[in-house]
Amino acid sequence: MSQKKKPAAEIQEQYETNIDIDKSEFEFVQQDDKIYDKKFETKPIGYFRDAMTRFAKNRTNVYATVILFTLIFLSIVVPMVTTKRYTGQEYEVRFLPPRVPIVERFGFLDGMERVRDQRVDRATIDPETGLGIPPSELFNPDFIQMDTLQNYTTSCQDRQDFCYGGQNILRFDDPEPDDDGMFSALLQSQAFFSVNPAQNPVLRVEIADLSEGSTLNLWMNTHLTPTDYDLVLAITEPGVYDIDFQDAFENLTFFSSLIQLELVSEDPEGSVSLDAIRLFHGDTDDEENIFQEDYGYDLSLYALIEGDANYHRRNGEILWAEFRFDRYQQVYGERLRRAFSANRYYALLEANEDLCVRTEHPDNPDLLYTFSEGCPVTRVLRQTEPVERDGELFYSYDIVVDYAIISGFDDLPYYFFGTDASGRDLFALSWLALRTSLFIGVTIAFINISIGIIYGAIEGYYGGRIDLLMERFAEIIGRIPWLVTLSIFVALLGAGVTTLMAILIFSGWIGISGITRTQFYRYKGREYVLASRTLGAKDSRLIFRHILPNAIGTIITASILSIPLVIFAESTISYLGFGIGHGVSFSVFGVEFSGVSIGVLLADGRTHMFARPYLTVFPAIIISILMITFNMFGNALRDAFNPSLRGVE
């Protein structure tokens, strides 16, 4: 008989009054019914199915899983199918910036490199724009995007030729006064100034600063006799001074002389700051007439030949260029190969027989042959003199090759992530590195799970004193800081993959043993275990046949998360340089790996972080995505298989 819920007070009242109900008022609920098995209206949902439903319910986790498996797939496939080189060294193609088809049209990842801090070759300065570019040996001007070209200056004090302009300062150190109580020091130019009266020579001296009470004397040897120097000019104030030789000297004949500058001062703190010394032929207003000039770097080369003083440079400027540069064009364009051995040359021609049609140039002394389009060799400049050795003639050619064709590309290649310091394709390399990381992660996690399960099973199954001892042992191992483990294994085994694996296994199993232990405590008291034990089953049978299969689902799903942890640790140790050595290939259980992991790639990229951030960014993004999706996948899997959440909507 169904009874509606009554308020508590009312029930209380009923009990207290102790109502008497007659027996005949009771009836059996199902006395006349026949009970049949009812068919379930819904389909039965099994354990896995339920887990899958719950797993699929969270869209984000599904996406994460799809991305994760795509990453794993790519890490296996990309190194297999790529046409680019990801081993060895090729100096020519190092540091190519990333270039991706389609995206490149939007001016992004288009293989253009922003080049900064390149010294400008002043000879290249364009009079119209006033902008200069670096020497063409380094950067072919054809491939510089001229509209992005910018020049800027920084100050410098070096006595270097790229340091431009500025003043040169002569200052006394600790001078001895002469008989008149004056201090002096003498400078002498490096170059001879040639004065030809026929060309109306004018010498201009620019003095930026001259301390009070000091005189700067300019001496020149005007007679063509070796030693005799004449005072040409005595300066007491800063300013620009012109010496018109024809006005200053009677009977001027041609002479060529060094310039000597003498600083004479009554003050031991005296100094002079020189801007420039220029020799004009003709009108001094026109810069075209400068015949010879010393300023900036040239002026700084003047030698101190007398007196205790120092001579140094100030306020110089370095001119730098910044521009976008098409390195692909430069790298894969035409390249001159000197002394290319005849054997290789003929082999190259033979391999491309149908493409290379030779044209001879008998009239041109600088060009032997040209070849048709599509041939790896575009021109042959000359054949070197043959050398005879052991009766055989050896000779070589100076040839110009098309680097794209000779590297096996029809067109400019696309390096999606660019190339690294050894000219390897970073794209293929990243996936290769990911594969290494994944493989190590999975292998180590497998080993750790196995050890953890066995250890935890023994602990949980036997319990008591054994459990206590083993727990203490695990605690000690778990409490050792990873720096200690690292130092011990690196010291004893040296850095390398063995060390890496030893470090990761050393304390990696503890978490899993803990999970297993709790699971064993949960199941070991169950009736079916007891039943099996009464039937005489041994411990091993109880552990492996009865308890473990029940617990294994929870243990495994919980341990999936140890894979990203291992990858995390692996990349960290490799990044520090104690894990996988760079480029040293190794094999793990018979599987060959080239020695790169994401940690290694990032460690390599660290040195080029400023100029070539892509070397850091791409591996960083890949490992970040891997870690994020792996964690989401692991969490989702754990939640989905969690028995306590079963059937929860």
Added chain:
Amino acid sequence: MIRYTIIRTVWIFVILFTVISLNFTLLRLAPEYPPPAEEEREIYFERQVRDGLRTRTLVRDPDQMQLIRDREADLHKNAYWFDEGELIRLYEPVPIARQYIAWMGNILTEWNWGVSQSVQANVPVFDVLVSRIPVTMMLNLVALVFYIPIGFVLGILAALKKNSMADNAISLGVMIFISIPSFVVMSLLVLTFGYQLGWFPPQYPPGDIGGIIRLQAVFLPVLGLSFGAIAALTRTTRAELTEVLTSEFLLLARTKGLTRPQAVVRHAMRNSMVPLVPGIIFSFVGLLSGSVIIERIYSIPGTGRIFVNAMMQNDYSLVLGITAFYTIVGLFAVLLVDLSYGLVDPRIRMGAKK
């Protein structure tokens, strides 16, 4: 409680002793690398003799000397000798057990941790450490002060607005930052803010540069250290608070007539903080060992960087000192956590009496 404290303390010292002893013994098994410079090497070996780690023998017997010169004598693999013509000064290590006793004795009686071999040759290990600890500690404490409030606020926000947009965004952020290795985060931070934008110095300034740059330089490493910690703290705060929010005593508080904010602040938050405190203590240890890699990326002259240098140059005396430092800090954090558990939760210290 006293009994519990004593047991925990003794146990921590047992672990500390085991770890340090194990480390010493195993590192002594590795080949030894004395200082590279000749004169430093002599001083180094003399110190080793004084510290009782080696013996010095003067070999005058010509046959014996010839044997040593031809490297045919039966010597220990870590033995070194100086050839002085008429005699050979031979420095041989004593057996590891005796080295261990001498080394322990030196530490316990004179606080003498030995001398560095190659990083700063012949400088006492303890002095090297002391010169490096302040920077590391400063950065880690700043990171601690920086990350705790942020983690709390985000965690509380997520728990109170459970299953809202804000909660989802925070959870996603937590998932991202807990997953990305700290060296990746730090690399990207340095790349973006150090090099590309130039807001902060791209490297920790060397000792002679001071002032505002030094202050600015703290920012990036603190950020690099904090991201993972913030994510972890947010996650635990959210989990704890969510659990407490659904508990019955909170319902009781509400039925008593407290408003939701009152109930949350007075009852829920206090109770959810209890398990978080140990987490924070542990997180300091995590920060400290995580700063090894941050220090390397940002060239910070701290203990982590000198550890990597010492490992690279096989300076095992220094490695021993640094690892001992990390072990001590780590284990005392464990002790602190254990004791605080005992203080906070009587059930735990009762359990220890069994």
